[in-house]
Amino acid sequence: MSLRLVPPVAQVSGKGQRWAEARTGGLLALPAAVYFLVFWLVPFVAAVYLSFTSYDFAGTPEWTGLDNYRRMLGDPGFWNSARVTAAYTIGSVVPSIVLGLAIAVPLSKPGRYNAFLRGLVMIPAAMPLVATSMVWSVIFADKGLANALIGLVGVEPKPWLTDEGLALWALVIMTTWKHLGLFVIILTAGLQGLPLSVFEAAALDGAGPIRVFYRITLPLLRRTLLFVLVIAVVGAMQSFVPAFLLTKGGPAGATEVLPLYLWATGFGFERMGYASAIAMVLLVAMLALSLVQFRVLRGGEDG
Amino acid sequence: MSMMTRRNLLKTAALTTASGLLAACGSADPVATVPADGVPRGKISVWLHQTKAYDAVFTPLLRSYMQEFGGVDITPLYVPVDKLDAKLLTAFAGDVPPDLFRIGGWTIPGHARKGRLAPIIPKAMGVADEKALVQDYDEHAISSLSYEGRLYGVPTDYEICYLYYRKDRFAAAGLDPDKPPTTWEEVAEYSKRLTSADGKKVGLQWILGNPQWTLMQLLALVKGKGGTILSPDAGKATLATDAGVEALRYYGSLGNAKLSNPLSGFGLFATGEAAMLVSGLFAMDLFPSLNPKLTFGDVFDIAPMPRWDAGKPVAPAYTWGWAVAKQSKLPYTAWHFVDYLQRQDVAAKQLKDASILTPVKGWEKLPGADQKALDIMAAAAPYADFGPQTPVWNEMAKALTDAADAVAFGKKTPEQAAADFDQAMRMTL
Incomplete structure (x- = not known):
């Protein structure tokens, strides 16, 4: 053959x-x-x-x-929602990334249970947002887990979702819990990709762990951090489901984030033109913020 | 070549967008033909929100109608009440609305202005003209379903507000459980006595954050003081007046906005945290379902809506209605079926089995409901007030809710909140 x-x-x-x-x-x-x-x-x-x-x-x-754009300038509802969205974005992004990093650093190191723990931390991220919101509505109920936990340290029960000063932070807690796992996994992957030789050299030079973290880990991790920051900010600015399901934008407009206001304007008030203009402004704001983040954080290279 | 491709791509996008928009906006003119023999035929769809109790009334009626009129096939779709408006809106936008649907009477002007509703076909309802049809119903209730002089719906589920109160809480506070407050001044006085030191138990609790209930609650207070929320022609907001500001001040002085319950004021009344609440007939069945210990007449009771001392009586009211889409090809059949649902015997059954009051002529004597409840409603009916009839009802009610909630939570003074409401409405009206 x-x-x-x-x-x-x-x-x-x-x-x-x-x-x-x-x-x-x-x-x-x-x-x-x-x-x-x-x-x-x-x-x-x-x-x-x-x-x-x-x-x-x-x-x-x-x-x-x-x-429509001129109307926005004089619309108190729009400005209230813009303020709420800004507070929600800062409130949810900063702790998500700080906590994510704090958890990712030990989890990225070789360890007997680390793979298992990484899987565990990912569970909330894998849960559908609607189901998560339902679970947290029970947690934040008067006799729910949140009040039981603060009761252990002698704090009076709080009306988490009906107090205009607390409701937004209740949503922030839920969102942080939900997205933390994803950020931990991304940051862990980034940390594991960093070159060991640099850390070995730093150790030989006698650098302590805090100095290593601030002077070596963070700068090298810049690209991964940029990615996490961009998706976290964009995700927070687009957030709709938690406010829609848990508070309906209340109490007294305290959780009326822009996407919720946009939805109410379009489908509640039937002003699709104005709702589209709000969507455009939101899009431009997200693009602008993303560009700023790129400008501030670009330049470094993981690994 | 690449330029051409880009251009073509943009052209295609523009054309597709335009065709999509046109498809969303366009609508065929319905042929509102009345069959020569007056017999309804064809296949129609019906959308309604469902409760278990109403389903037990509606489904057998649907079957018996189709049996009686063999040429008619009706497909019902039950939609949760809080999703009905959004679903209808997208159906209208997509040019595929149901033939017949149950909607809040307050949304009729908005839909009618946009040409989405088919006016009544009197012949299908067994009457010569609209005037004759109006005479078959409570005049106030059916008139609230008209827009620019044309009738677009018939009423079902008619509600006039009562003051609900917990007799057990009254007794515990040393108040006579058989003497509920009759004026808003008394309500404030009783509320003081019913409010616990830690504020966890209150007298009257408003239903906060709910546009429809905010409007009804404030309507009683503002109009009772001689003010209005919108001008009579609904062209201007008029809350920033002495009457409006005083009403908001009173609103903010009662209850505890921070009390928490998933069912808002309804839930707080059921648990006993609130001793008084403004609500409609439906709540008589709602409260025992939330708390089996709540027996009407024993643990809780109803009273007429309070009025201001020396003020005029105001009875906030609303009604749901049956309406037919303008795009319906079979409006005659749709209205004919509605007429079948609105008979006196059906109204009595609906009231008895589902606590839904269809305001047909003589509704005051319908058997099935607690006679005291009907008597109070009947006495209040001449003062029934459906609030401002405006095509921008949703925006108006939302802006009013924002103003009222801001005062209740202490975020704004009544003067600020009233001025903000008027300003928000200036942009809308």
């Missing part, structure tokens, strides 16, 4: 091959392109267009130029 070698690609000229490859590539990319077009580009273009119109789900959108 003899083997005859067949060339893997038919003999074609350089130009013809490029065409064939381009056509195949185009065909392979087509499903993704269609998906992108239908579910991203078209809604996005429609939202941009609607933001310059008055549209209440009836008739055709009426072009109003910048009216």
Whole structure:
């Protein structure tokens, strides 16, 4: 029996091959392109267009130029929601990352139970947000776990979800708990990818663990931190479900985050044009914040 | 080539967007034909919110109607009450609304202004014209379902507010359980005596954070003082007046906004933390279901809505209604089925089995409900006030809730809250 070698690609000229490859590539990319077009580009273009119109789900959108954006400037509801969103974003992102880092550093080291602990810490992140919100509504109930725990240290029970000073922080606690696991896993992966030689050199030079953390670990981890920070900020600014399910934006507007206000404006008040304008402002704010984060944190390289 | 591709892509996106928008906005004109023989036919869909008790009344009616009118096929869809508005809205936007649906009467002007509702077809309801139909119902209730002089619905589930009070709490505070307060001044006085030192038990507790109940509660206070929430033509907000500010001040002075219960004031009344609450007929069945120890007439009771001392009586009211989509191809059949649901005998059964009061003519004498409850409602009916009839009801009620809650939580003074409400409404109206 003899083997005859067949060339893997038919003999074609350089130009013809490029065409064939381009056509195949185009065909392979087509499903993704269609998906992108239908579910991203078209809604996005429609939202941009609607933001310059008055549209209440009836008739055709009426072009109003910048009216929706001008309206926003004098809308106390919008500014209240913007303040709430800012507080919620800072309140949930900072502890998530600080705690995430504090947990990731020991978990990234070789250890007998670390793999198991990493799996454990990921459980909340794997839970659906709606289910998480339901669980926390029970935890924050008058006779729930939260009040039982603070009762152990002699603190009076708190109306977590109906006190306008506490409700937002109750949501922050829940969100931090929910996202912490994901951040821990990402940061752990980043930490494990750092070059050991640098740490060995630092140890030989007699650097202590705190100095090593601030002078070596954090700078080297900058790219991973940037990624975590961007997804944490964007996630917090888009947060809708916890406020919708746990507090409905109350009490007295204390948890009315911008996505919730946007939803109420669009689907409660039927002002799709104005809701689209709010969405655009939110998008621009998120882009701007992301760019700032990139500018501040870029430059370093993990590993 | 790449430029062309980009251009084409943008063109396609613009065209797709435009066609999507047009599809969302367009609607075919319904053919509201009345069959020559007056017999309904065809397949219609019905959306309604469901309670177990109402289901037990509605489902047999649906079956018997389809049996009686063999040419009709009705598909019901039960939607949770808090999701009904959003589902209807998306159905209207997608041009696929149900033929018939049950909606809050307060949303009728908004839907009617946008041309989503089909007016009543009197012939399908067995009457010559709208005037004759109005005479078959409580005038106030059915009139609240009209917009710009046209009737777009018939009422079902009619509620006029009562003052609910806990007799056990009254007795414990040394108050006569058979003498509930009749004025808002008395309510404040009783509330002081019913409020515990730590504020965990209160007298009257408002239902906070709920636009519909906020509107009804404040309506009684503002209008009773001679003020209004919106001007009579609903073109201007008028809360920042002496009457409005005084009403808000009173609102903020009662109850404890920080008391927590998943069912808000209803839950607090059921647990006994609140001794008084403003609510409707439906709550008579609700409270025993929340706390089996609550027996009507024994542990809790009802009284007419208080009024200001020397002020005029105001009875905040609302009604749900049946409405038909303008896009429906079978409006005659839809209205015909509604007429079947609104008969006197059905109204009596609904009241008895589901505590739903259909305000047909003579509803005061319908058997099935507690006679005291009906008597109080009947006495209040001439003063029934459905609040401002405005196409922007949702925004108005939300802005009012923001103002009232801000005062209740001590975030704003009544003057500030009233001014903010008026300003928010200036942008809306």
